[in-house]
Amino acid sequence: MAKLRLLSRAHVQEIITMEGAIGILEEAFADFAAGNVTMPVRTPITAPEYNGLSLFMPAYIPGLKALGAKVVTVYKDNPAKFGLPNVMGTIILLNPETGAPVCIMDGRYLTAVRTGAVSGLATKYLARLDAKVHTLFGTGVQARTQAWAVAKSRELKRCLVFSIDDDEKKQAFAGEVTKLTGVQTEVAKDAENAVRACDILTLATSAKEPIIDGSWVEPGTHINAIGSHAPGMRELDTATVVKSKVFPDSTEACMAEAGDFQIPVEEGAWSPDSIAADLGEVVAGSKTGREADNDITLFKSVGLALQDMATASYVYREAVERGIGHEFEF
Structure with a gap:
């Protein structure tokens, strides 16, 4: 049975460094230039009755063994109606060899860091x-x-x-x-x-x-x-x-x-x-x-999905090595 690691915003903040993010993006962008990245255009889905927008951003970087997607949601009424952020992000990483999910992590802080890193x-x-x-x-x-x-x-x-x-x-x-x-x-x-x-x-x-x-x-x-x-x-x-x-x-x-x-x-x-x-x-x-x-x-x-997947793969590897996050059977 596959094991899945759950990483919160606090876990991501504990792991990520700007030097690490810049370094991993350097590898990812070189792979992108060489044609070694699969990255469809981001797909938007609107929920107009809730004043909401969801953006789906998948990518696969074989050289980093990074496969997955980020989902960003923009719901402008969230703060007033539900006490939630108007923008949220979630990242799922998959094992590229089996397709099994290996990690779900908060994407808000990671997105800010990878945007700075590029x-x-x-x-x-x-x-x-x-x-x-x-x-x-x-x-x-x-x-x-x-x-x-x-x-x-x-x-x-x-x-x-x-x-x-x-x-x-x-x-x-x-x-x-x-x-x-x-x-x-x-x-x-x-x-x-x-x-x-x-x-x-x-x-x-x-x-x-x-x-x-x-x-x-x-x-x-x-x-x-x-x-x-x-x-x-x-x-x-x-x-x-x-x-x-x-x-x-x-x-x-x-x-x-x-x-x-x-x-x-x-x-x-x-x-x-x-x-x-x-x-x-x-x-x-x-x-x-x-x-x-x-x-x-x-x-x-x-902003490109390869930035998210490259940075997320770096965070995930560090989390496994350092025993950070919550792991459970999926």
């Missing part, structure tokens, strides 16, 4: 080696892991935080990031100067309209754009996309889901033919990333 990976391969200043738009859960990951990929001297939240929340977030990363973090007074001052710019917001102006972005900047992931939504203006060397997590996924790319195409200002490479191709060494210190490099991510 920006850390992009920063490792695309940012200037002498990058010292990181500007971060956003003060939510995703922004926290973005700050953590970028600080693992470059020796930063300073982090600037900008958001539309109230001053108390921004100051608290800056203090939390300083403690987490060891990088002195300050609240920026205005968006334009924060962008002009940075070597690395990360956008982790829920904005529907551009939050930066392309004229603010200085030569040599690396950009991680991870907040918007739906048609019609974008954090980047057209000018920023046009002036950048563009590296998506997946060209196919970004062209299907990212308003940051779709809107410039609709305007006739930009074409996906100008994409330099997918991130995995740079990681694998089959294509070139940054070529000069004055390049503006742009990493755009909409």
Whole structure:
């Protein structure tokens, strides 16, 4: 009879490290570039009578023996009606040899970490080696892991935080990031100067309209754009996309889901033919990333199931080795 391990959010938090997540994604993206990952497009199912959306994200990475799926649910009425989060995530891992389930784990914290980790990976391969200043738009859960990951990929001297939240929340977030990363973090007074001052710019917001102006972005900047992931939504203006060397997590996924790319195409200002490479191709060494210190490099991510399965497989292996979680016969 198959044994199934159950991992709660607390278990995942106990196990996962940003270094471990970046390392496992480096392997996964190289496999993806080599054509060794099976990953159907995410499948949405709506439950309009409950104001709900479910997203099913399967993937198989043979090199990591990672097979499974993440289910993300977005039920906007949950907090008010049921006292539950409006977004929840659950991951199931299967034994690729037998198909038997081996693990079910909470996916909320893991999703935040893997989203940060992919920006850390992009920063490792695309940012200037002498990058010292990181500007971060956003003060939510995703922004926290973005700050953590970028600080693992470059020796930063300073982090600037900008958001539309109230001053108390921004100051608290800056203090939390300083403690987490060891990088002195300050609240920026205005968006334009924060962008002009940075070597690395990360956008982790829920904005529907551009939050930066392309004229603010200085030569040599690396950009991680991870907040918007739906048609019609974008954090980047057209000018920023046009002036950048563009590296998506997946060209196919970004062209299907990212308003940051779709809107410039609709305007006739930009074409996906100008994409330099997918991130995995740079990681694998089959294509070139940054070529000069004055390049503006742009990493755009909409989130891929391979990130979830790779990170979940790493967490599961660690849990088995360290005896973490609850195991029972299924």
